[in-house]
Amino acid sequence: MELNEIFEYLYHEKSIILTGAGISQSSGIPTFRCNENGIFNQSIDKNSNSTITSKRKGNGIKLKGKDLFDVSILQTNPEIFAQFINQLHTKIQTCKPSLTHKFIQNLIDNGKCIRNYTQNIDSLELNHCNNNIDKIIQLHGNINNLKCNKCNTIITSNWNNPINYKEIFANGIFPECPECLNFQKLRLLQGKRSKSFITGILKPDILLYGEFNHELTLNFINCFQKDLLQTPKILLIMGTSLKVYGIKNLIKEFKSKINQGKIILINKERLNNSIWNKLIDEQIIMETDEFVKKFNNWKEDLINHNSQYLNTPPSTPSIQKINNININNINSNTKRKLMITPESTPKKKVKPLNNDESPLNKNGRNILKQLKI
Numbered sequence: 358m359e360l361n362e363i364f365e366y367l368y369h370e371k372s373i374i375l376t377g378a379g380i381s382q383s384s385g386i387p388t389f390r391c392n393e394n395g396i397f398n399q400s401i402d403k404n405s406n407s408t409i410t411s412k413r414k415g416n417g418i419k420l421k422g423k424d425l426f427d428v429s430i431l432q433t434n435p436e437i438f439a440q441f442i443n444q445l446h447t448k449i450q451t452c453k454p455s456l457t458h459k460f461i462q463n464l465i466d467n468g469k470c471i472r473n474y475t476q477n478i479d480s481l482e483l484n485h486c487n488n489n490i491d492k493i494i495q496l497h498g499n500i501n502n503l504k505c506n507k508c509n510t511i512i513t514s515n516w517n518n519p520i521n522y523k524e525i526f527a528n529g530i531f532p533e534c535p536e537c538l539n540f541q542k543l544r545l546l547q548g549k550r551s552k553s554f555i556t557g558i559l560k561p562d563i564l565l566y567g568e569f570n571h572e573l574t575l576n577f578i579n580c581f582q583k584d585l586l587q588t589p590k591i592l593l594i595m596g597t598s599l600k601v602y603g604i605k606n607l608i609k610e611f612k613s614k615i616n617q618g619k620i621i622l623i624n625k626e627r628l629n630n631s632i633w634n635k636l637i638d639e640q641i642i643m644e645t646d647e648f649v650k651k652f653n654n655w656k657e658d659l660i661n662h663n664s665q666y667l668n669t670p671p672s673t674p675s676i677q678k679i680n681n682i683n684i685n686n687i688n689s690n691t692k693r694k695l696m697i698t699p700e701s702t703p704k705k706k707v708k709p710l711n712n713d714e715s716p717l718n719k720n721g722r723n724i725l726k727q728l729k730i
Contacts, residue, residue: 358619358621358638358639360641360651360655361655363621363639363641364651364652364655364656366590366591366619367464367469367591367593367652368469368656368659369469370469370589370590370591371468371469371470371471371587371588371589371590371591372464372469372470372471372589372590372591372592372593373470373471373472373474373581373584373589373591373592373593373611374461374464374470374472374473374474374592374593374594374595375473375474375475375476375592375593375594375595375597375604375607375608376457376461376473376474376475376476376477376482376594376595376596376597377475377476377477377594377595377596377597377598377599378476378477378596378597379595379596379597379624379625379644379645380455380457380458380477380595380596380645381452381455381458381477381479381481381596382455382596382644383455383456383457383644383646384452384453384454384455384458384479384481385448385451385452386448386449386452386479386481388596423566425437425438425441425442426565426566427565427566427567428565428566428567428568429567431560431565435529435531436529436530437529439526439528439529439530439531440526440527440529442500442526442560442561443523443526443527445500446500446501446516446523446526446561447523449479449480449481449500449501450515452479452481453481453484454481454482454484455481455645455646456645456646456649456650457595457596457645457646457648457649458481458482458484459649460649460652460653461473461482461595462482462489465489465492466489470492471492471584471587471589472492472493472494472580472584473492473493473494474494474496474577474581474607475493475494475495475496476496476497476597476601476604477495477497478495478497478498478499478500478561478563479500480495480499480500480501482495483499494576494577494580495573496564496573496577496603496604497563497564497573498561498562498563498564498570498573499561499562499563500561500562500563501513501515501516502561502562503516503522503532503559503560503561503562504559504560504561504562505534505536505537505557505558505559506557506558506559506560507534507537507555507556507557507558508534508536508537508540508557510534510535510536510537510557511562512535512559519535520532522559531558531559531560532558532559533556533557533558533559534556534557534558534559537554537556537557538556540554541554541556581607581610585610585611585614585615588615588618589615589618590615590617590618590619591618591619591620591621592608592611592615592618592619592620592621593621593623594608594620594621594622594623594624594637595622595623595624595645595648596623596624596645597624598624598626598628599622599628599633605632608620608636608637609636612636619638619639620636620637620638620639621637621638621639621640621641622637622639622640622641623641623643623645623648624640624641624642624645625642625643625644626642627640627642628640
């Protein structure tokens with residue numbers, strides 16, 4: 358397919374959009390896998406001189422960024438994760454939505470994007486989503502929210518209410534859950550033992566490697582099944598290398614349910630895996646923001662062309678307008694000149710038939726008399 362054909366699809370048809378870290382790169386957030394600048398390839402030596410102990414990597418091995426998103430680090434070296442995730446959160450707070458974020462939101466606002474499923478935890482999609490928060494599904498959670506590992510309380514105050522949680526994370530400590538603390542105080546007032554109650558800790562509400570979130574998964578499955586019932590024509594994948602296993606199932610599901618649908622990938626690197634070659638109809642190798650710029654230029658040309666066409670209709674014979682005229686006061690000659698149909702036309706005079714011309718001639722009348730008709 359040519360780019361213009363893809364633009365036509367996006368402009369006229371309904372779509373589902375799947376996004377990855379690539380759409381936030383121009384906002385200033387490095388991707389997890391992009392060469393040496395990716396978060397996964399940044400050694401934690403820059404933040405700490407400690408040697409991380411990991412169940413997966415073995416003792417005494419220094420881990421790279423990818424391992425900082427492994428659930429095992431919460432058990433082995435939680436202070437390293439706390440410091441790292443605080444730095445990432447601080448970085449995200451300085452970033453603004455990219456052209457791609459705005460492009461997706463415009464499609465949502467115009468009713469052309471059924472839903473945006475994002476693998477990103479930065480929540481930049483929500484910063485530009487107006488009143489359509491339900492159209493954004495965060496597959497891996499939201500770094501701006503904190504969640505208790507015991508009572509599942511979620512704090513949505515972006516780490517600064519009721520206290521400044523950032524300072525606590527910066528010191529390598531996970532803050533205690535305020536709801537659990539209140540519950541413990543209540544138990545003490547009731548004369549119950551406090552030692553038997555374990556206070557939960559807050560961590561960012563994101564999905565780590567090796568971790569399963571039943572609520573996120575169930576919400577995703579329910580939404581995706583509903584979205585497929587609207588028969589979208591396009592699954593647009595933007596800024597992701599599709600390494601996450603669950604994402605493959607999403608794409609396969611779309612392919613099996615929407616027979617005539619198109620799966621289009623916009624990414625700066627080509628996927629050469631034979632599985633993807635069978636599932637993906639078109640791969641556009643470019644940055645997602647560059648694709649959006651081309652789409653916006655195409656859309657502007659289309660609008661200008663349609664506007665010019667609408668403002669310059671085909672030439673028609675001039676028609677003299679007649680205003681404030683009482684038709685009853687116009688004589689018949691004038692009406693004919695103005696091509697106005699008179700209110701009534703005189704009836705055509707019918708010449709009476711003489712006796713010889715009448716169907717009932719003299720012989721006929723005699724016959725009727727004899728028949729007494």
